[in-house]
Amino acid sequence: MLQVISLLLENKPGALMRVTGLLSQRGYNIESLTVARTLDPELSRMTIVVDVDSVQRQQVIKQMNKLINVLQATDLTDSPAVVRELVLVRIRMPQESRTAVLKEAEIFGGRVVDSSTEGFAIEATGDPEKLGEFIDVMNSYGEIEVTRSGALAIGLEAKKLRLQPPVPTKTKMEEFVD
Amino acid sequence: MLVECLVREGVDCLFGYPGGVTIPFYDVLYDHPLRHVLVRHEENAAFAAEGYARATGKVGVCCATSGPGATNLTTGLVDAMMDSIPVVAITGQVTSKLIGSDAFQEADTFGITRPCTKHNYLVKRLEDLAQTIHEAFYVAGSGRPGPVLVDVTKDVLQAQGHYQQVTAIHLPGYRVFTEGHTGQVRRAAQLVQEAQRPLVYGGGGIIAAGTAKELREFVELADLPAVLTLMGLGGLASEHPNFISMPGMHGSYAANMALTNCDLLIALGVRFDDRVTGRLAAFAPHAKVIHVDIDPAEIGKNRAPDVPIVGDVKRVLVKLNKLLAESGNAPDETLRAARRAWWHRIRQWKQEHPFDVVTSDTEIKPQHLMAEIDRISGGQAIVASDVGQHQMWAAQLVRFNEPRLWLSSGGLGSMGFGIPAAIGAQFARPDKLVFAIVGDGGFQMSIPELSTIASNGLPIKIVVMNNGHLGMVRQWQTLFYNNRLSAVELDGFPDVEKLAAAYGFKGRIIDKPWELAPALEEAVAEPGPYLLNVKVTPFECVYPMVPAGSGLEEMVLGPPQPVAVPAK
Ligand SMILES: Cc1ncc(C[n+]2csc(CCOP(=O)(O)OP(=O)(O)O)c2C)c(N)n1
Numbered sequence: 001m002l003q004v005i006s007l008l009l010e011n012k013p014g015a016l017m018r019v020t021g022l023l024s025q026r027g028y029n030i031e032s033l034t035v036a037r038t039l040d041p042e043l044s045r046m047t048i049v050v051d052v053d054s055v056q057r058q059q060v061i062k063q064m065n066k067l068i069n070v071l072q073a074t075d076l077t078d079s080p081a082v083v084r085e086l087v088l089v090r091i092r093m094p095q096e097s098r099t100a101v102l103k104e105a106e107i108f109g110g111r112v113v114d115s116s117t118e119g120f121a122i123e124a125t126g127d128p129e130k131l132g133e134f135i136d137v138m139n140s141y142g143e144i145e146v147t148r149s150g151a152l153a154i155g156l157e158a159k160k161l162r163l164q165p166p167v168p169t170k171t172k173m174e175e176f177v178d
Numbered sequence: 179m180l181v182e183c184l185v186r187e188g189v190d191c192l193f194g195y196p197g198g199v200t201i202p203f204y205d206v207l208y209d210h211p212l213r214h215v216l217v218r219h220e221e222n223a224a225f226a227a228e229g230y231a232r233a234t235g236k237v238g239v240c241c242a243t244s245g246p247g248a249t250n251l252t253t254g255l256v257d258a259m260m261d262s263i264p265v266v267a268i269t270g271q272v273t274s275k276l277i278g279s280d281a282f283q284e285a286d287t288f289g290i291t292r293p294c295t296k297h298n299y300l301v302k303r304l305e306d307l308a309q310t311i312h313e314a315f316y317v318a319g320s321g322r323p324g325p326v327l328v329d330v331t332k333d334v335l336q337a338q339g340h341y342q343q344v345t346a347i348h349l350p351g352y353r354v355f356t357e358g359h360t361g362q363v364r365r366a367a368q369l370v371q372e373a374q375r376p377l378v379y380g381g382g383g384i385i386a387a388g389t390a391k392e393l394r395e396f397v398e399l400a401d402l403p404a405v406l407t408l409m410g411l412g413g414l415a416s417e418h419p420n421f422i423s424m425p426g427m428h429g430s431y432a433a434n435m436a437l438t439n440c441d442l443l444i445a446l447g448v449r450f451d452d453r454v455t456g457r458l459a460a461f462a463p464h465a466k467v468i469h470v471d472i473d474p475a476e477i478g479k480n481r482a483p484d485v486p487i488v489g490d491v492k493r494v495l496v497k498l499n500k501l502l503a504e505s506g507n508a509p510d511e512t513l514r515a516a517r518r519a520w521w522h523r524i525r526q527w528k529q530e531h532p533f534d535v536v537t538s539d540t541e542i543k544p545q546h547l548m549a550e551i552d553r554i555s556g557g558q559a560i561v562a563s564d565v566g567q568h569q570m571w572a573a574q575l576v577r578f579n580e581p582r583l584w585l586s587s588g589g590l591g592s593m594g595f596g597i598p599a600a601i602g603a604q605f606a607r608p609d610k611l612v613f614a615i616v617g618d619g620g621f622q623m624s625i626p627e628l629s630t631i632a633s634n635g636l637p638i639k640i641v642v643m644n645n646g647h648l649g650m651v652r653q654w655q656t657l658f659y660n661n662r663l664s665a666v667e668l669d670g671f672p673d674v675e676k677l678a679a680a681y682g683f684k685g686r687i688i689d690k691p692w693e694l695a696p697a698l699e700e701a702v703a704e705p706g707p708y709l710l711n712v713k714v715t716p717f718e719c720v721y722p723m724v725p726a727g728s729g730l731e732e733m734v735l736g737p738p739q740p741v742a743v744p745a746k
């Protein structure tokens with residue numbers, strides 16, 4: 001089944017590699033992955049959708065939490081959350097279908113961002129399943145090319161962030177003077 | 179600056195091999211008291227650091243140059259990862275300006291070692307160096323220990339600068355859970371008191387937590403039988419009356435039967451590894467499970483526990499012991515009778531099928547060799563093993579009355595581990611008698627280190643259990659592939675007397691059972707290193723054996739006909 005994970009991670013070199021490496025190392029298939037900075041430029045927020053069987057879900061979260069650069073891994077699959085995706089579709093179709101395509105796009109809340117004699121470029125956002133339908137419909141009108149952003153998710157309940165406080169070093173200090 | 183960071187971490191010895199980009203580091207070592215041990219291959223630097231760490235509990239340190247030096251370290255890093263051994267590896271990297279240009283001896287060490295380490299770093303600025311090194315030691319040694327690698331560019335190694343005091347480690351995403359949940363510990367104590375057929379199943383976590391004392395108190399307070407995994411041997415003295423033995427694929431009949439029949443499994447610092455559990459569904463099928471581990475991801479990974487406790491085994495045992503000692507609950511007569519009956523069954527299983535010490539009048543049996551080593555060690559010597567049949571026989575038959583005596587590559591099963599691990603251990607414990615028990619296959623992976631042993635005058639006793647084969651693979655081919663022996667014969671084994679002589683120490687070959695005891699005694703009496711090649715019967719198999727994918731109860735007790743063990 002598909003599991004939606006929201007990760008808050010430190011924006012350190014290699015942090016992304018650790019997350020993707022862990023997923024492939026443990027045999028979890030990545031459906032989609034998006035990442036961008038948060039308000040705090042030192043942190044990034046990542047939304048990952050993985051395909052795992054339900055008994056593995058907890059294990060995925062625990063493994064993510066073990067990564068030192070990960071501050072919080074949250075499973076949003078069953079908790080109240082909004083999941084959205086952006087899709088960009090370029091469509092080429094015969095002249096006579098232009099109005100029909102525009103109508104359909106409107107039904108899905110799509111917006112034309114480029115128009116030419118050959119067709120349109122349309123952007124649409126929504127939940128990933130809905131967008132799938134949108135793409136199917138567009139496909140029935142002509143030749144399309146599609147780019148999807150992958151799911152972005154935000155939990156609707158604030159989750160307390162538990163961080164490790166700094167630990168004093170136990171290094172030997174006395175004997176070294178230089 | 180790097181050397182200063184290491185000294186401040188209390189490092190007294192490191193294992194390494196230099197190269198182009200690490201020359202600046204070695205230049206500082208030139209007139210510095212910090213002891214550097216030159217190994218003969220970087221893989222062995224990592225294994226030796228592990229040996230040091232395994233024998234002491236302190237962080238072991240190894241270093242290598244960029245490119246091939248760093249890639250050679252990886253096996254040892256993965257080995258440390260699998261067995262949760264604290265190691266810090268320092269590697270040189272090409273000058274930061276050259277990174278990404280396919281410069282000479284450039285390799286993406288940071289990328290390559292990501293899955294080989296608990297955490298890793300690339301340091302490109304001098305001002306990050308001290309903080310990073312101290313973080314590395316903290317991460318390696320805390321929580322569930324493991325290897326941490328710090329890749330340092332040549333310009334940083336070369337740069338001059340004053341060491342700035344690092345006062346705190348700030349890793350907000352690195353949570354270490356040590357205190358077990360009090361309510362859960364209370365539930366655990368209650369289950370321990372109520373169980374009719376309880377069993378302790380302890381592992382490497384006992385050793386890592388340094389909690390042998392609390393474990394002994396625990397089993398004595400509640401009179402619990404205990405099995406210890408390959409990684410946990412010595413966590414409870416082998417001679418302790420409550421110790422059954424090692425369970426698992428080559429575990430004892432009694433240990434595996436106890437696991438199969440217990441009604442409460444107290445799992446302490448273990449990970450329900452497949453080599454221990456056999457087919458999971460048949461593992462401790464009647465038992466409630468208490469699982470204590472410092473790593474939350476281990477809990478429920480393979481077996482869902484009834485009482486999960488995330489915490490340091492030591493702290494949890496201290497709490498548990500306090501509860502057990504203070505509770506006034508005296509068991510009623512039914513429970514006492516049930517416990518007596520349980521102990522009775524365990525003793526019977528132990529008697530019915532102990533680990534066999536097979537001997538012969540004409541040939542040396544492998545088990546005989548291990549029994550002799552055991553006699554000489556008396557549960558006190560450090561034994562570093564390699565991987566294969568000899569490892570299993572040693573684990574079965576050599577006693578370890580203290581933790582950190584038995585050093586063995588468990589999770590990764592890396593051949594070539596034994597001799598370098600013994601080197602690390604002997605540096606850590608110069609006072610101890612150290613055996614390296616290796617197979618004729620693994621020995622040949624480590625021959626270069628005979629030179630390290632010789633040049634440092636390490637009095638390690640290397641015992642080659644020579645069966646002329648890659649014995650463990652041969653055993654599987656015999657048992658499961660119609661005895662079609664493919665690529666397992668080891669012809670051309672060197673004459674160890676000449677080999678040892680070439681390195682300047684003593685060696686001897688024996689193949690008669692009556693030579694065994696005197697030869698081992700001679701080896702131990704020798705003040706320097708000793709290489710003993712013991713020719714044993716070539717076609718022995720290690721028993722009991724639980725075939726891969728079977729339940730523990732389906733163990734095969736011995737040749738020639740598999741003996742099915744009746745269900746209880
Ligand atoms: C580096 C490495 N390569 C291959 C193996 C697979 N393997 C496991 S045991 C074994 C045989 C070891 O032979 P030997 O060292 O003679 O020990 P024996 O089993 O005969 O005691 C092999 C090849 C391994 N564990 N490690």
Ligand SMILES: [Mg+2]
Nearest residue numbers: 617618647649
């Ligand atoms: Mg062999």
